[in-house]
Amino acid sequence: MKQLVLPAVGAAALALFGGCATNPVTGKKEVMLVSEGQELAMGQQSDPAVTAQMGLYDDKKIQAFINEKGKKMGAVSHRANVDFQFRVVDSPVINAFAIPGGYVYFTRGIMAHFNNEAQFAGVLGHEIGHVTARHSAKQQTNSILGQVGLMGAMIASPRLAQFGEQAMQGMQLLFLKFGRDDERQSDELGVQYSSKIGYDASQMADFFQTLSRQQQLSKTEAIPDFLSTHPNPEDRYNTVHQLADQWKQANGNPKLAVNRDQYLRLIDGLVYGDDPKQGFVENSVFYHPELKFRFPIPAGWKSQNSPSQFQMADPAGKGLLILLPAPGTTPEEAAQAVAKQMSLQATEAPRRTTINGFPALVFVADQVQQDQQTGQQVAGVRVLGHIIQDGKSLYALLGVSAPADFPTYAAQFSSVAEGFQRLTEPDKLNRQPERIRIVKLKLRSNLQQAFAANGVPEKRYEELAILNGMPLNEQVNAGSLIKIVGK
Structure with missing residues (x-):
C-alpha cells in the first residue's frame, strides 16, 4: 500500500472536515476522520476476506452459541444500533479480534481454552468494547494525522512482506494494534457488558492467567491482541478482579453465572490444534490430504498455513515462498491473472514444462515500484513462479526475493516446485x-x-x-x- 502523506495544513483540513464526533462510551468529543457509515462499509467489505483467509469453523452449535450471546451483549452495549456479526473461525491460534462495523471473530483455538461461559463472555465483551468505543476508527484517524501507514504481520522481511500483503488481499489493514488505554477501556467494558447479561466477569481475569501460561509454555511472541499490549497480564488480572467486584457491589451483589459444565459439553469434539485436512508439516514436508499433494520445505525455513495459502520463509527473511490457488483454466491464463494481481512484469518468456506428471508453466517476473528518491521505476522484488495444474485445479507457487538475492534463492525455489507431487501415503491421506x-x-x-x-x-x-x-x-x-x- 502506498503511504498516505498529508502536510500539516491538509491534516488540519481533514480534521475540520471530519469534525468532532461524540464517543458513544465516554460521551466526550474527539477528532474522528472515519464516520460510522465508513466503519460499517469497511466491515462489510472486509468480512469476506477474513472468512476466506481463515475459514469458518463448521459447527452449528458453537456458531449459534456465539451469535446468541453476542447479540444479547450487543443489545446492552453503548452501540445497540450496530448490527453485530459474530464468527468462530477455523484457526488453532488462541485469539479473538474485532474489525470496524461490528464484526467479531473468535478462533476455535481460543474456544478450546475457555473453561466456562463466563470466561468466554468476558472476552466477548472486551471485543465488543473495541467496537463500541470506536477504537479502530480512532487508530485509523491517528494513523492519518500522524502520517503513519497501516502495518500487518508477516513471517518474512518488511521488503518481502510488501509482496505478501498483496497475496493476502489486504488482510493486514484489519488488524490494528490497540494501545494501553484502549485495552484497559475494553477490559472495563468487558466486565460491564458480560456482567449485564448475567455472567461473573472475574472469570475473564482468570483467563488472562491461562493465556500467560500458554505463552510461557510455547515460548513465543505471538500472543492474542488483547494480551499483547503494554499492560502487564498480572496487573490486568488484578484490575479486572477489582472491576468485577466493584460492579457486583454497585448492583446489589447479584448472583452471576459461570456455567462450567454447560460450556465444556458445548465444546466436546472441538478440533484441537492443526487440522490435517487443511494441510500439515511433518519432517520438512508439507502434506495436503484433501487436495492430495505434497512438496518439500527448505531446511530451517519457517512456515505458516491458512485455508487460502501456505507460506514459507527463510530465517534471514530474504526469501519467501507462497502457494495459493490460481484462477483460470490453463497455466497461461493463471500466470496472466497472477501477474495482474501482483503487478508483475515478465523479464523472460514463460516456458511450459511437466513436474512429476503435472502440466506446469514457469516464469520470472519483477514487481516494479517507484523509487521515492529518484522517481524511477525499479524492481522491488523478483519472482520465480510455477503454475502447476492438477485436473481442473491450478496452483501458483511463487518464490520471492530482492533482485540482488534472487540468484541465491532461485535454486531453492525451483527445488520446492520440482518436489510437488501426488500424495499417496495412506497414513498421511487418512490423518485425523x-x-x-x-x-x-x-x-x-x-x-x-x-x-x-x-x-x-x-x-x-x-x-x-x-x-x-x-x-x-x-x-x-x-x-x-x-x-x-x-x-
Whole structure:
C-alpha cells in the first residue's frame, strides 16, 4: 500500500472536515476522520476476506452459541444500533479480534481454552468494547494525522512482506494494534457488558492467567491482541478482579453465572490444534490430504498455513515462498491473472514444462515500484513462479526475493516446485485431527492423577493443565468434568 502523506495544513483540513464526533462510551468529543457509515462499509467489505483467509469453523452449535450471546451483549452495549456479526473461525491460534462495523471473530483455538461461559463472555465483551468505543476508527484517524501507514504481520522481511500483503488481499489493514488505554477501556467494558447479561466477569481475569501460561509454555511472541499490549497480564488480572467486584457491589451483589459444565459439553469434539485436512508439516514436508499433494520445505525455513495459502520463509527473511490457488483454466491464463494481481512484469518468456506428471508453466517476473528518491521505476522484488495444474485445479507457487538475492534463492525455489507431487501415503491421506474430549471423573484426585487415569501422555501434562485452566496439583472432585485430547 502506498503511504498516505498529508502536510500539516491538509491534516488540519481533514480534521475540520471530519469534525468532532461524540464517543458513544465516554460521551466526550474527539477528532474522528472515519464516520460510522465508513466503519460499517469497511466491515462489510472486509468480512469476506477474513472468512476466506481463515475459514469458518463448521459447527452449528458453537456458531449459534456465539451469535446468541453476542447479540444479547450487543443489545446492552453503548452501540445497540450496530448490527453485530459474530464468527468462530477455523484457526488453532488462541485469539479473538474485532474489525470496524461490528464484526467479531473468535478462533476455535481460543474456544478450546475457555473453561466456562463466563470466561468466554468476558472476552466477548472486551471485543465488543473495541467496537463500541470506536477504537479502530480512532487508530485509523491517528494513523492519518500522524502520517503513519497501516502495518500487518508477516513471517518474512518488511521488503518481502510488501509482496505478501498483496497475496493476502489486504488482510493486514484489519488488524490494528490497540494501545494501553484502549485495552484497559475494553477490559472495563468487558466486565460491564458480560456482567449485564448475567455472567461473573472475574472469570475473564482468570483467563488472562491461562493465556500467560500458554505463552510461557510455547515460548513465543505471538500472543492474542488483547494480551499483547503494554499492560502487564498480572496487573490486568488484578484490575479486572477489582472491576468485577466493584460492579457486583454497585448492583446489589447479584448472583452471576459461570456455567462450567454447560460450556465444556458445548465444546466436546472441538478440533484441537492443526487440522490435517487443511494441510500439515511433518519432517520438512508439507502434506495436503484433501487436495492430495505434497512438496518439500527448505531446511530451517519457517512456515505458516491458512485455508487460502501456505507460506514459507527463510530465517534471514530474504526469501519467501507462497502457494495459493490460481484462477483460470490453463497455466497461461493463471500466470496472466497472477501477474495482474501482483503487478508483475515478465523479464523472460514463460516456458511450459511437466513436474512429476503435472502440466506446469514457469516464469520470472519483477514487481516494479517507484523509487521515492529518484522517481524511477525499479524492481522491488523478483519472482520465480510455477503454475502447476492438477485436473481442473491450478496452483501458483511463487518464490520471492530482492533482485540482488534472487540468484541465491532461485535454486531453492525451483527445488520446492520440482518436489510437488501426488500424495499417496495412506497414513498421511487418512490423518485425523485431535479433538477436545470431555470426561467425567469417577474418583477424587488431583489433575495430574486424573490425566494418568485417562491415558494422557506425561509429556502433555502441562499443556493439558493449561487447557483446563488448572495447576497439575489442583484437587478435582469425583463427577467433575475435565478436558483431554484424542483422535
